[in-house]
Amino acid sequence: MADELLDRKRIVELFDELSRELRFQGARAQIYIIGGAAMSLAFDRERATRDVDARIDAGHYRLTQAVQTVGRRHGLADSWLNDQATTAIPRTPDGRAQTVYESAYLTVTGASARHLLAMKLAAGRGKDQGDIGVLCKHLGLKGPDEAIRVYRELFPGELVKASVRSAAEAAFPERSVERGR
Template sequence: MSLEKVTKEIFIEILEVLDKKLQDNKLELTLNIYGGTVMMACFDARPATKDVDALFDTSPIIDNILVEIAETFNLDKNWINQDIREPLRHIKNENLKEVYTFKSLKVLAPSAEQMLAMKILSARPEPYRDFNDAEYLIEFLGIETLEEVLNIFNNYVGRKYLQERQKVFLNYVGKDLNKSWKEFSI
């Protein structure tokens, strides 16, 4: 049976093993992480994630390394995926910061503002954690007004992507956080 969740501690172990395997193969890699991995590893907003959403250059050697890591840590074969490519095509500004540095591996993650914009864009229902993550990020950033949220969304995504789903999502977030921002009429 595969490990169902990756904790921050396991994630760091995985990165250390990945770095060692990259060194052994005289390779360097930059891993851009997103989603639940960022919420777990950078914000400590959740204890674990089910997979690692990331962008990275791949090759047959890197693919083999990732399979070896899956076997070593008893992870699902899709423990790391690049499914984030689709939502990222809507991001007009990336704001990535280096969050982990090893000898042959760099790990970059989006800013809290970019993560908030991405969570609003996704606005998926449970069991996805977009709602909880957006609330966490709004509190983390000290945001009080809907206009602040919309400015962040516009900066990273653009208001043309603020559709009915995102408006309903923001209405619920505002209510849940007891914010006094004006609701969208849908």
């Protein structure tokens, strides 16, 4: 199995092929993507990811078959479209999700900037820091408190861990300098 990085172009090619497989099966599917693939497709960010984290909203069985077929054809793991990441998705509906790919057989919506920001803050991974900065800028946030407010709105009742606060503060290094004066 190849450990291929998937960039925007490659993800779209794989979705095209999934769509053809679904057509062959006479099926339709709908997915909601998060993580690096959503960053790449929804925000035109030149970025690569190891898999496409997704929640399958319609056509689960047929889509899973198509994902395996396409993956094997290209030497990818069966989990190149990873539906195990759904526990990271806020329960609050994403009313701002936009369609990032559409064919007659496959519709893909990408998580909104607010949802992506909240999920990346919750994950607390250093590798997400660049994305957190891009999302804060895209949303026009002025400081870490505004980023934390987005997190609290989408994960109500969750404690704001030190890692969440730290990631939010790192997105605004100029604010950290101001506080240090």
